Amino acid sequence: xxxxxxxxxxxxxxxxxxxxxxxxxxxxxxxxxxxxxxxxxxxxxxxxxxxxxxxxxxxxxxxxxxxxxxxxxxxxxxxxxxxxxxxxxxxxxxxxxxxxxxxxxxxxxxxxxxxxxxxxxxxxxxxxxxxxxxxxxxxxxxxxxxxxxxxxxxxxxxxxxxxxxxxxxxxxxxx
Amino acid sequence: xxxxxxxxxxxxxxxxxxxxxxxxxxxxxxxxxxxxxxxxxxxxxxxxxxxxxxxxxxxxxxxxxxxxxxxxxxxxxxxxxxxxxxxxxxxxxxxxxxxxxxxxxxxxxxxxxxxxxxxxxxxxxxxxxxxxxxxxxxxxxxxxxxxxxxxxxxxxxxxxxxxxxxxxxxxxxxxxxxxxxxxxxxxxxxxxxxxxxxx
Numbered sequence: 404x405x406x407x408x409x410x411x412x413x414x415x416x417x418x419x420x421x422x423x424x425x426x427x428x429x430x431x432x433x434x435x436x437x438x439x440x441x442x443x444x445x446x447x448x449x450x451x452x453x454x455x456x457x458x459x460x461x462x463x464x465x466x467x468x469x470x471x472x473x474x475x476x477x478x479x480x481x482x483x484x485x486x487x488x489x490x491x492x493x494x495x496x497x498x499x500x501x502x503x504x505x506x507x508x509x510x511x512x513x514x515x516x517x518x519x520x521x522x523x524x525x526x527x528x529x530x531x532x533x534x535x536x537x538x539x540x541x542x543x544x545x546x547x548x549x550x551x552x553x554x555x556x557x558x559x560x561x562x563x564x565x566x567x568x569x570x571x572x573x574x575x576x577x578x
Numbered sequence: 579x580x581x582x583x584x585x586x587x588x589x590x591x592x593x594x595x596x597x598x599x600x601x602x603x604x605x606x607x608x609x610x611x612x613x614x615x616x617x618x619x620x621x622x623x624x625x626x627x628x629x630x631x632x633x634x635x636x637x638x639x640x641x642x643x644x645x646x647x648x649x650x651x652x653x654x655x656x657x658x659x660x661x662x663x664x665x666x667x668x669x670x671x672x673x674x675x676x677x678x679x680x681x682x683x684x685x686x687x688x689x690x691x692x693x694x695x696x697x698x699x700x701x702x703x704x705x706x707x708x709x710x711x712x713x714x715x716x717x718x719x720x721x722x723x724x725x726x727x728x729x730x731x732x733x734x735x736x737x738x739x740x741x742x743x744x745x746x747x748x749x750x751x752x753x754x755x756x757x758x759x760x761x762x763x764x765x766x767x768x769x770x771x772x773x774x775x776x777x
Contacts, residue, residue, distance in 0.1 A: 434737055438729055493736040546637060550661035552600060555669050558740040559596060567585045 418506070426504035433496040443487070448474065450492065451485040458485070458531045465536060476531070481539040483531075491527030491557065495520060498561040507573035515568040519561070526560050582755070583678070591676035599668035599675075607637070610667070611660050614639055617701050625705055637661055641708055656708055662735055663700045670696060670743035677751060679758075688750040692743075699742055703734045 436442055451474040459476050462469035469478045474485045502515045530553045537548045611634040618632035618641065632641050638657040674680065674688050710727035 430737060430741075434733060435729070438732065488736055494740070497737065497741060546659075546661060547604060550659065551604065551665045551668075554662075554665045554740065555596060555600065558669065558744070559592060559672075562744055563585065563589045563592070566581065566583060566588065569581060570583070570585055 422504045422506065426500050429500035429503055430496060433500060434493075437487075437492070437496070447487045447490055447492065450490045451487065454490060454528065454531055455485045457528060458535065461528065461532045462535060465532075467536065467539060469535065476535055478535060478539050481535065481542070483535050483538055485531060489527075489531060491523055491530070494527075494557045494561045495523050497558070498523060498565055501561075501565050502568065505569055505573060507569075511568075511573045514572050515565075518568060518572075519564050522564055523557070523561060526557065530557065581751075583751075587678050588676060591678065592672055595672040595675040596668070599672045603665075603668035607660060607664075608634075610664065611637070611639060614660070614664075614697075614700060614704075617697070618704060621701060621705060625709065627708075639704065641704070656711060658704050658707070663703060663739060664696070666739050666743040667693065667696055670746055673743060673747040674750065677747070680754065684754060688754075692746045692750065695746060696742060699738070703731075703738075707731050707734075 437447070452471070455471040455474050455476050459469040459471040462476070462478070467478055469476055471477075476483045476485065498519045499516065502512060502519065507515075534545065534549055534553065538545045615632040615634050618639065622628070622630050622632070622641070630641055630643065632639055634640070635657075637660045639660060640655045640657050642655045670692050671689060674685050674692070677685075680688075707727065707730070710730065
């Protein structure tokens with residue numbers, strides 16, 4: 404997710420190539436780690452349970468009586484399992500890999516990590532809450548909302564956050 | 579290393595075009611599923627699955643197994659949820675249309691070139707998943723077996739499907755920039771040549 408200035412300058416092409424290779428390697432590494440049972444036990448399951456608990460609390464704001472049972476959110480008419488794909492961690496992996504592959508200082512990277520993690524985690528909570536609401540109110544729309552709308556929104560959010568970070572933080576005037 | 583896109587200009591445009599493209603895609607999905615099923619039916623014999631063909635059921639692409647040996651046995655199918663695979667098509671369209679500085683003709687050309695790439699990706703995913711899935715059912719392990727299927731299918735569904743339109747868009751953006759730079763370089767050279775000729 405890193406591109407460069409017009410070609411012709413020496414080293415630009417190879418710098419972009421290195422950024423892409425770094426991005427791919429980081430992403431594949433993070434993804435392969437995520438497929439281990441250890442990652443499941445130590446990261447994905449606790450995060451899924453946490454999301455289910457927070458989302459159940461947030462659903463109360465919409466007068467929906469919801470309870471978290473492990474990673475399952477139960478309402479009176481609907482139940483949803485927060486599985487590994489619903490944790491938002493894969494989109495965070497993409498964002499993180501793009502951020503680390505982009506040439507910038509440690510301070511800028513730390514700002515990017517804090518900004519991206521926070522925003523994507525909150526957005527994923529909104530996604531889970533809204534999907535439970537859709538599932539309870541309009542179950543016929545659940546597939547479209549789940550697989551089409553929210554999948555697109557999550558990756559667009561990651562792209563926009565990265566773009567904002569790359570243009571305004573990493574490449575800000577003075578850096 | 580700069581991408582050279584102003585987020586303040588690009589992000590609202592992207593949201594606008596995404597809001598436009600997503601409902602449009604919902605309308606086009608039944609037709610796209612038929613195109614996917616037809617493509618699969620054409621490709622299946624080429625990958626050693628002569629007796630199988632693909633069909634569409636609700637928002638699934640189904641590939642039934644060959645008729646079971648015992649007539650009383652239930653027919654088995656492999657199914658792929660359409661939206662999980664191809665939500666990246668409206669995303670790619672929105673990215674192209676939202677990019678500031680892209681004119682209509684190059685945008686349409688980019689869409690016309692990118693859509694078949696995504697189509698090939700969707701077909702490729704289904705064929706690979708279909709070929710590797712029997713190993714999972716048989717309890718095989720290792721890269722060629724269950725682990726390979728899970729790793730590959732998960733990689734596509736969680737990473738590749740999301741990233742493909744963005745990488746394609748970056749490719750288009752880069753080639754567009756290169757063309758513009760080359761065009762800008764030609765104009766002063768022509769002017770210079772014109773001045774020299776006049777002198």
